[in-house]
Amino acid sequence: MFHLDEKQLYLSFWRVVTYAGIHYTQGMKSLVSGIQPSGVPTIGHILGTVKNWRHYQESYRCHFFIADLHAITVQQDPAVLRANSLKLLAFFLASGVDPKKSSVTIQSHVPQHAELSWLLSCFTHLGELSRMTQFKDKSASHSTKAEPFGLFAYPVLMAADILLHEADFVPVGADQKQHIELTRDLVIRFNHRYGEVLKMPEPIIPEFGARVRSLQDPTKKMSKSDSNAQGYISIDDAPEVIVKKIKKAVTDSVGVVAYDNERPGISSLVEMYSVLTDQSVDAVEVAYQGVGYGKFKKDLADVLVSIIEPIQIEMKRLLGDEDYLDSLMSAQSRLVISRTAPYLRKIKDAIGLL
Numbered sequence: 001m002f003h004l005d006e007k008q009l010y011l012s013f014w015r016v017v018t019y020a021g022i023h024y025t026q027g028m029k030s031l032v033s034g035i036q037p038s039g040v041p042t043i044g045h046i047l048g049t050v051k052n053w054r055h056y057q058e059s060y061r062c063h064f065f066i067a068d069l070h071a072i073t074v075q076q077d078p079a080v081l082r083a084n085s086l087k088l089l090a091f092f093l094a095s096g097v098d099p100k101k102s103s104v105t106i107q108s109h110v111p112q113h114a115e116l117s118w119l120l121s122c123f124t125h126l127g128e129l130s131r132m133t134q135f136k137d138k139s140a141s142h143s144t145k146a147e148p149f150g151l152f153a154y155p156v157l158m159a160a161d162i163l164l165h166e167a168d169f170v171p172v173g174a175d176q177k178q179h180i181e182l183t184r185d186l187v188i189r190f191n192h193r194y195g196e197v198l199k200m201p202e203p204i205i206p207e208f209g210a211r212v213r214s215l216q217d218p219t220k221k222m223s224k225s226d227s228n229a230q231g232y233i234s235i236d237d238a239p240e241v242i243v244k245k246i247k248k249a250v251t252d253s254v255g256v257v258a259y260d261n262e263r264p265g266i267s268s269l270v271e272m273y274s275v276l277t278d279q280s281v282d283a284v285e286v287a288y289q290g291v292g293y294g295k296f297k298k299d300l301a302d303v304l305v306s307i308i309e310p311i312q313i314e315m316k317r318l319l320g321d322e323d324y325l326d327s328l329m330s331a332q333s334r335l336v337i338s339r340t341a342p343y344l345r346k347i348k349d350a351i352g353l354l
């Protein structure tokens with residue numbers, strides 16, 4: 001696993017080149033990440049991955065995308081899917097993704113993702129897909145034999161997303177680690193047969209914040225598809241709702257603000273506060289020694305509001321400018337298609353496709 005620190009940031013000293021319409025420094029490493037528009041993003045997405053995107057784009061050639069082809073592996077209402085996809089695009093931009101520095105697309109606008117996914121599926125074993133824990137969890141809600149094939153094949157599409165962009169790094173939350181391991185196995189298998197064609201990616205999983213827990217059931221991951229909205233803080237929540245949800249977050253009767261594996265509720269809140277304020281967990285524990293949960297929760301809610309509110313304001317502005325979002329989507333997909341098509345050709349050549 002790759003933990004990012006300043007020293008490890010790739011410092012390039014080569015000249016600037018233009019690649020898919022964006023100026024990059026030659027020799028820059030590349031990075032890819034995506035989020036499914038299967039709901040409204042939560043604070044889990046911010047902590048687990050998006051928080052660092054704006055920094056990555058200063059040092060890496062970044063591609064961020066809205067994983068709509070992944071979202072349809074579970075049933076989606078068409079109007080809601082469209083609205084959530086646009087909202088996620090606005091969220092990326094409002095969180096600091098700068099289309100002059102990074103490329104940003106809707107996955108289904110770049111057909112190369114689906115095409116590479118088919119090619120890779122011919123190198124993926126049924127056994128390794130059936131071991132994916134996310135498939136096991138998600139398919140549990142279907143009756144046996146009625147699970148969609150797309151849900152089973154989902155990790156192959158994710159491998160295609162990563163490999164199509166020749167990613168060196170993939171920042172994700174902890175739940176995605178297994179999918180990236182599968183991608184790495186595919187690279188070894190493919191390259192063993194055809195030579196060094198696919199680039200080996202490395203996950204970036206933050207030490208803290210990689211698995212933000214539900215506010216109501218801290219043994220579970222905070223999820224945008226939780227049926228109980230009290231369990232998550234969404235990017236749509238008004239400040240007073242955020243305050244209320246944190247106030248009601250499940251803790252315990254010990255009353256000590258500390259990170260302790262035996263007490264997942266308060267530990268999760270401490271972790272959240274530490275990541276959001278860029279302090280160590282120890283520093284947070286010291287600052288709240290002898291102070292009850294009430295004051296700590298109030299401070300945490302204030303920090304959350306101060307982070308979410310500016311994003312909400314910018315999202316609202318962007319969503320009010322449909323022309324801008326439309327022209328951005330088409331310009332970006334054209335650029336990314338022109339960048340990825342030659343590489344996909346190279347993969348097809350290696351396989352022997354005319």
Ligand code: AMP
Pocket residue numbers: 034035036037044045047048049171172173174175176209210211212213221222223224
């Ligand atoms: P998804 O909503 O499943 O498309 O997730 C998009 C990205 O956000 C993935 O990298 C996830 O690992 C990450 N993520 C989602 N929920 C959480 C969470 N509760 N804590 C940390 N990271 C998360």
Ligand code: TRP
Pocket residue numbers: 032033034035036067070157158161162170171172176
């Ligand atoms: N599977 C990821 C998730 O559910 C989303 C995703 C799809 C992704 N393709 C990706 C993340 C490629 C990183 C890189 O969280």
